[in-house]
Amino acid sequence: MTDPRVRLNQMIAKLQAYNFRITPQSLAVLKILAASLDHPSVERIYEQVKAVFPTTSLATVYKTINLLKEVKEVLEVRVSAGNRFDGNRPFPHPHVICLKCKKIIDPDLSGIQELTEEAAQKTGYRITEHCLDFFGICPDCQAEE
Amino acid sequence: MTDPRVRLNQMIAKLQAYNFRITPQSLAVLKILAASLDHPSVERIYEQVKAVFPTTSLATVYKTINLLKEVKEVLEVRVSAGNRFDGNRPFPHPHVICLKCKKIIDPDLSGIQELTEEAAQKTGYRITEHCLDFFGICPDCQAEE
DNA sequence: GTATGTGCAAAGAGTTTGCAGGGTA
């Protein structure tokens, strides 16, 4: 993973470049996302922020995440169990998601670039983003069966 | 695409195998999904069903789609602009989605099987499904720019 | 100092559920 401090500075720099202000509350959200290894949900981020700033509202968390989405400093992983976020790697990358415990990990896969080019060539679309998620059962949940 | 009549019969057979009943309303939903080339939204399906059965409720459309999801006879495409459905090809396959007009098309891509195996091998997950969606601008919307 | 972010509550969108009545197998 990228060093969370480096990611945090990148996020701050990007937000400031867009003239968004950094506040203690939004900074707390940034810190959590910059260090996220576990793709937290909005609710989870909210709980962690409240541990530091108990008066923080859920709306503020949503607003901050939306700013980050706008400047492409966070990646939203859309899953039916509730969306999750990755602020450490804010660019498209594959996920492997456990259908039982909802654990998400990031494998390094080769060949996505080629696949994207193939899709662009065959459809004529100018492709800017992608989403590649695998679903299944993680080793821990397999062991429990 | 698969012949809509063939798909319709497959859907009916699968639902009956699970002891679900076929009604005029649910049949109307099945017919639309079996012939879907354009990945309709729930709202769109609802409108088309109402054209035939004006008293149909949105809840019935949702319930029927959920049955089909349960027996894996429809594929849900999760997009932020509102989820869309494919009843003609109810198995995982790639989509190319236009960010402007929301048009969705299905390219034939090679290499997804290999990528799935690579992901399974590197993570230890037993992978059963995947979701591969590309986002960009379609040729029509590019021409308008 | 001024525009922007915060916190609260209410509104909004999308989806699900409970129940009474009607229709399928």
Add this chain to the structure above:
DNA sequence: TACCCTGCAAACTCTTTGCACATAC
């Protein structure tokens, strides 16, 4: 005939919005 499906309305979840106040720059 018995049970399931429908249609309606209410509930529910997730997310956004409006407004008064606080605060970063």
